[in-house]
Amino acid sequence: MKFTNPDCLNCSSRAHSLLSCCRASELAHLSETKSCFTYKKGQLIFHEGGKPSGLYCINTGKIKIAKLGSDGKEQIVRLAKPGDLIGYRALMADTNYSASAVALEDAVICFIPRSQFLELISQNVEFAGGLMKLISNALGEAEERMVQMAYKPVRERLAEALLLLQKTYQEREEGDKFTISISREDLASIVGTAKETTIRLLSEFKDEGLITAKGSSITILDHERLYKISHMYD
Amino acid sequence: MKFTNPDCLNCSSRAHSLLSCCRASELAHLSETKSCFTYKKGQLIFHEGGKPSGLYCINTGKIKIAKLGSDGKEQIVRLAKPGDLIGYRALMADTNYSASAVALEDAVICFIPRSQFLELISQNVEFAGGLMKLISNALGEAEERMVQMAYKPVRERLAEALLLLQKTYQEREEGDKFTISISREDLASIVGTAKETTIRLLSEFKDEGLITAKGSSITILDHERLYKISHMYD
DNA sequence: TTCAGAAAATGACATACATCATCTTTTAGG
DNA sequence: CCTAAAAGATGATGTATGTCATTTTCTGAA
Numbered sequence: 001m002k003f004t005n006p007d008c009l010n011c012s013s014r015a016h017s018l019l020s021c022c023r024a025s026e027l028a029h030l031s032e033t034k035s036c037f038t039y040k041k042g043q044l045i046f047h048e049g050g051k052p053s054g055l056y057c058i059n060t061g062k063i064k065i066a067k068l069g070s071d072g073k074e075q076i077v078r079l080a081k082p083g084d085l086i087g088y089r090a091l092m093a094d095t096n097y098s099a100s101a102v103a104l105e106d107a108v109i110c111f112i113p114r115s116q117f118l119e120l121i122s123q124n125v126e127f128a129g130g131l132m133k134l135i136s137n138a139l140g141e142a143e144e145r146m147v148q149m150a151y152k153p154v155r156e157r158l159a160e161a162l163l164l165l166q167k168t169y170q171e172r173e174e175g176d177k178f179t180i181s182i183s184r185e186d187l188a189s190i191v192g193t194a195k196e197t198t199i200r201l202l203s204e205f206k207d208e209g210l211i212t213a214k215g216s217s218i219t220i221l222d223h224e225r226l227y228k229i230s231h232m233y234d
Numbered sequence: 235m236k237f238t239n240p241d242c243l244n245c246s247s248r249a250h251s252l253l254s255c256c257r258a259s260e261l262a263h264l265s266e267t268k269s270c271f272t273y274k275k276g277q278l279i280f281h282e283g284g285k286p287s288g289l290y291c292i293n294t295g296k297i298k299i300a301k302l303g304s305d306g307k308e309q310i311v312r313l314a315k316p317g318d319l320i321g322y323r324a325l326m327a328d329t330n331y332s333a334s335a336v337a338l339e340d341a342v343i344c345f346i347p348r349s350q351f352l353e354l355i356s357q358n359v360e361f362a363g364g365l366m367k368l369i370s371n372a373l374g375e376a377e378e379r380m381v382q383m384a385y386k387p388v389r390e391r392l393a394e395a396l397l398l399l400q401k402t403y404q405e406r407e408e409g410d411k412f413t414i415s416i417s418r419e420d421l422a423s424i425v426g427t428a429k430e431t432t433i434r435l436l437s438e439f440k441d442e443g444l445i446t447a448k449g450s451s452i453t454i455l456d457h458e459r460l461y462k463i464s465h466m467y468d
Numbered sequence: 469t470t471c472a473g474a475a476a477a478t479g480a481c482a483t484a485c486a487t488c489a490t491c492t493t494t495t496a497g498g
Numbered sequence: 499c500c501t502a503a504a505a506g507a508t509g510a511t512g513t514a515t516g517t518c519a520t521t522t523t524c525t526g527a528a
Contacts, residue, residue: 067377069465077377093370094439098377099456128362134367138328141331142376143301143311149383150426151303154515177486194516199477215524216475233304388485418506428486433507449494450505 004148005036006059006110007152013059016083017135021126029116036110045086045101045109050092052097054113061107062169067099076189077142079168088131089138091117113191154193157224159230161190162211166220179219187218237270237342240293249292250317252368255360258436261352263309270344279320279335280341286324286331288347292316295341300423310392310423313402322365325351336395338420388427392435393464395424396445400454413453421452 014020022030036059036181045056047070058080065078065086077099078087090097108217121128148157161184166178181192186200205211210222210229220226242261248254256264270293273279277288282302292314299312311333314320324331325348333388349396355362382391400412436452439445444456444463456461 006265060288067381069381070465071385073385075381075384079382089370089373090393091445092366093374094367095371095374098374125356132326132366132369134324135373137329139323139369139373139376140327140329140332142380146311146376146380146383146426147301147303147309149380150309151305161417192380195476196478196517197515200515203477213476232305296523382526429505430487430507432483 005031005034006108007031008034008043008110011048011059013083013109017031017057018085018130018225022120022124026124030112030120033116034110036108037083038108039103039107041103041105043103045103048097048099048100050097052087052114054111055088055091055117056086056101057110058084058086058206059108059110059114059159061109062104063107063109064186064189065099065101065103065106067220073102074189075187077145078138079164079190081168085134089135092131092135104182110204120139154191154197155201155204156230156232158191158198158205159226160219161217162225163223163230164190176223177221179216179217183216189192237272239265239268239270240342240344241245242268242344243264245257245293251398252361252364253291254365258356260354260358264346264354267350268344268346270342273337273341273343273468275337275339277337279337280331282331282356286321286348289344289351290319290320290323290335291344291346292318292334293342295343296338297335297341297343298328298338298420298423299333308423310420313398315402319368323369326333326365326369335407335416336343340414348387351420354441383426388425388431389435389438390466391427391459392421392432392439394421394460395421396452396454397457397460397464398424400457409459411453411455412457413451415451417450 008014008022008031009024010018011017012021014027017025019030020164023171027191034057035193039061045063046052060082063078063084065080066074066076067077080101085100130230148160151161165180165182169180184199184202185195187202188195191198202211202213204224206213208225210217210220210226212221240247241314242253242265243258245251245253248261253261253264266293273295279297280286281346293314297314297320298310299314300308300310303309314335320335321331355365369410382394386394399414399416401416402413418433418436419429420427421436425432436447439460440447442459444454446453446455459462
């Protein structure tokens with residue numbers, strides 16, 4: 001659903017965004033050429049296999065980037081939050097999307113047309129460099145997770161997933177505790193395991209006093225011990 | 235061991251390299267500033283955790299890029315061949331190496347100092363763009379393998395690994411058959427499984443007439459059926 | 469508040485894969 | 499050509515995790 005274009009200059013999430021390196025004139029031009037949409041929880045933003053026509057910049061809401069495994073199971077490859085760009089990999093590689101993007105909660109997302117994106121790259125060296133850094137870091141993280149999938153037991157990967165959620169989505173103001181609302185199914189898709197296994201291990205974590213859960217809300221009580229579990233054999 | 239600098243202009247592997255988009259003057263300058271070394275089979279080129287000081291361009295030989303898993307097991311995250319660049323991720327991300335590079339056979343590799351690399355990026359738009367494309371593709375492949383690690387059985391991943399080796403290392407002139415010399419241990423590190431499991435499944439493949447093996451040489455006989463196995467449940 | 473459908477929780481069971489141990493073959497150096 | 503060490507092969511066994519089935523709890527719309 002079309003949304004009144006927010007002004008990039010005054011965007012609350014600009015501070016944590018790559019777009020923060022743009023000049024005021026560039027931002028003004030962006031504000032004009034982009035279009036902004038609202039998405040309901042669960043709604044598709046772009047689809048694996050689809051052709052990219054531009055870049056997305058998240059204004060509000062949590063997003064998952066996920067691939068479909070051969071047997072129909074889903075693997076979440078990346079999480080995104082306000083200020084993050086999504087869809088840049090396919091644009092840069094000049095290929096179709098290799099993953100889908102879905103809103104984990106109601107979201108507002110700006111769409112920047114391909115031409116505008118390419119213009120930005122060619123005219124703003126900082127932006128281009130920042131983008132390179134972004135992709136390079138993503139590659140490093142993907143390779144790291146690849147190793148973990150190969151050799152880490154599910155229990156450790158689940159602990160890691162919970163910490164990843166906290167790292168990604170905890171607001172600066174919040175204190176020690178962290179609560180997130182995420183379905184066991186999505187959590188399993190981050191870990192790369194079956195939903196039932198995730199549920200069982202979460203129950204263990206509850207018994208051990210590491211987390212509490214009511215409904216689909218999970219609260220991390222003991223960050224430190226979770227960290228130890230996730231690095232058990234290091 | 236230091237090696238007489240080969241001339242980039244006449245480099246036999248330049249055709250398949252990103253450096254092919256460089257101008258003659260740039261290549262001449264490269265030839266001067268780079269230094270070239272020989273590596274013995276098994277020798278380390280750069281080390282996970284180490285600080286990158288430049289870019290490596292493979293002249294001859296096969297290279298593995300591998301990470302150490304928490305329990306000491308190795309995961310090969312990428313393979314490289316003559317013409318390929320390695321070590322660019324750490325340079326671009328401005329972090330330490332997140333993986334090690336090791337020669338799978340005797341190799342000759344040129345070293346391009348960081349400053350020269352950065353100069354090339356800033357002065358040659360094509361090179362910079364090609365590099366972006368390179369990283370973006372690597373990211374796509376890494377995420378794809380992450381999903382496969384999560385949900386594909388080892389048998390299918392092994393079939394895929396054999397095809398990856400063929401795709402990466404088969405010379406254009408060779409015909410249908412393809413033979414490669416690789417230890418069962420390295421093969422297991424690509425698949426992300428135990429050496430014994432790899433050996434057992436290779437025996438199955440032999441019984442089924444998909445491959446033959448003598449010593450550490452593996453010959454792919456039936457590319458097509460291997461492909462089917464690797465896509466069993468698609 | 470109530471009720472239906474979705475999500476979470478738990479149990480029973482099957483199995484792919486890791487691990488450890490042993491034996492055989494290949495490889496490389498003298 | 500021989501021999502020791504490395505790599506490959508194979509068997510026995512345990513276990514983590516997937517799958518299917520059932521019950522319980524949560525959630526949101528009427």
